[in-house]
Amino acid sequence: MPLEKEQRLMKIAILGTRGVPNYYGGFEQFAEFFSVYLVQQGHEVYCYNSHDHPFQEKTFHGVNIIHKYDPEYKLGTFGQFIYDYNCIMDSRKRDFDIILQLGYTSNSIWCFLLPKKPIIITNMDGLEWKRSKYSRPVQQFLKFAERLAAISSDYLISDSIGIQKFLKEKYKKESTYIAYGAYPFENPNQEILKEYGVEKENYNMIMARFEPENNLDMVLEGVAMNEDKTPILVIGKHQTKYGEYLKNKFKNHPNIRFIGGLYNLEHLNNLRYFSNLYFHGHSVGGTNPSLLEAMASKALVVAHKNDFNKGILKQNSYYFSNPQEVKNILNTIKKNNNLQLVQNNFDAIVNQFNWEKINGEYLQLFEECFSRHKNRNK
Known part of the structure; x- marks a missing residue:
């Protein structure tokens, strides 16, 4: 039995966030919880962080932190594209088994640069191009980026049934529904x-x-x-x-x-x-x-x-x-x-929406994907 567990250990990267621990938002919070959970299960985990992330250590509760240059502070949104490019280029040197991409808005244009060996799993987030704050050209670009992510990923994750239905209808792509989480509040004042x-x-x-x-x-x-x-x-x-x-x-x-x-x-x-x-x-x-x-x-x-x-x-x-x-x-x-x-x-x-269950569902998907692809050529 221990041998079976040993065979299933994976080297996993998380891309698409500003990094862990969470100082920013939803995906960063999930990345923090999930990466630590994976380490606790015995896996080798790497999370990409912006170079100017407040946390500057090399590890976080056993998660390996890779800081890459992120010029968003100078260039605004365009800087995210350069940061994602830097992360993806670095991932080509690491021999990962799985790369988890959280979102697609600024990393999908580099999909042709992703390493060939790892399994690419992408959480597709929401329908970003529907947001009225974006100009029409930006909305068109986000549609393009969404399509690239949908067709270039090996597996897709939807965090809502509505997104899952949309991906099936729009791109004829199946996705695994795994929700987000929250902690119960039980001490009112x-x-x-x-x-x-x-x-x-x-x-x-x-x-x-x-x-x-x-x-x-x-x-x-x-x-x-x-x-x-x-x-x-x-x-x-x-x-x-x-x-x-x-x-x-x-x-x-x-x-x-x-x-x-x-x-x-x-x-x-x-x-x-x-x-x-x-x-x-x-x-x-x-x-x-x-x-x-x-x-x-x-x-x-x-x-x-x-x-x-x-x-x-x-x-x-x-x-x-x-x-x-x-x-x-x-x-x-x-x-x-x-x-x-x-x-x-x-x-x-x-x-249903507790973090332990959600972490377990992600890991189960990873194990299933890894099992299918374990003989995949480098």
């Missing part, structure tokens, strides 16, 4: 509400980047139409063109409170936990981490009606697709009367 001037279950909230596809406007239209003046906390960095537009549009509605970006997780979890309704307006992308965090915080979720959100929440949410439906929900739905939906979503975090 009602005192935190005083800092925000709200009372338990007597306020609603929405949290999102200020972008049109996150439907803040639709939700706030419904709030403005409603005669009830229950406060709604609007959480997100609003010092943007779109943010200024929304603040001006709803300036005569004092119950709509723009409180800015909030990065204190304890405060966020408590605000979600004690809210009446938590609106989730995202309509583009795969499994959204903030949605899972809301479920993990025992919020009553009211979500924009689309395949991505329905794939996660199923029947355990109220859905809206226009301001009138938002208004109707505000007038008729109370968290106190829907505690079973709240519990169902919390149970889904514990049983």
Whole structure:
């Protein structure tokens, strides 16, 4: 039996993030959790980090860190392409068994440079080209990059059923559905509400980047139409063109409170936990981490009606697709009367969207792919 385990150990690289430990976002958080998990299972793991990543050590809990030059700090987004090029060129010298690419936006154009021996597995992220913040030429490029990643990878991972369905229909490519994760929140502290001037279950909230596809406007239209003046906390960095537009549009509605970006997780979890309704307006992308965090915080979720959100929440949410439906929900739905939906979503975090399960599903896929390709020629 030990011999069988020895034969299955793999040399694995993770590309496509700024690096670990996480200082940036969702993919970096996953890379941190998964890379450490792989090491604990006995595998040899390498994670590529930007040269100016705050963590400058050579290893992180047994994960080998490879720092490569990343000129994003000088060149903006274009610098990501150079960073990904540097990572891919380095990977050609390392004799990896598997390369996991997280996302595709700036690395897929170098797909022809990827080494031939490793198995290329790509998490396709969301439908980035649908984001309205991008100009038409950028959207066209992102479509092109998405196609390159889809056809050049040996295996694809979708973090939502909606993305899996899209890849099948658009590119005739199968993908393995593996979701994202969240940690259950179980230590509420009602005192935190005083800092925000709200009372338990007597306020609603929405949290999102200020972008049109996150439907803040639709939700706030419904709030403005409603005669009830229950406060709604609007959480997100609003010092943007779109943010200024929304603040001006709803300036005569004092119950709509723009409180800015909030990065204190304890405060966020408590605000979600004690809210009446938590609106989730995202309509583009795969499994959204903030949605899972809301479920993990025992919020009553009211979500924009689309395949991505329905794939996660199923029947355990109220859905809206226009301001009138938002208004109707505000007038008729109370968290106190829907505690079973709240519990169902919390149970889904514990049983389905927990990190240990997700790490195990990724490793199982890797082992299956490695077994199929173990005789692959260099």
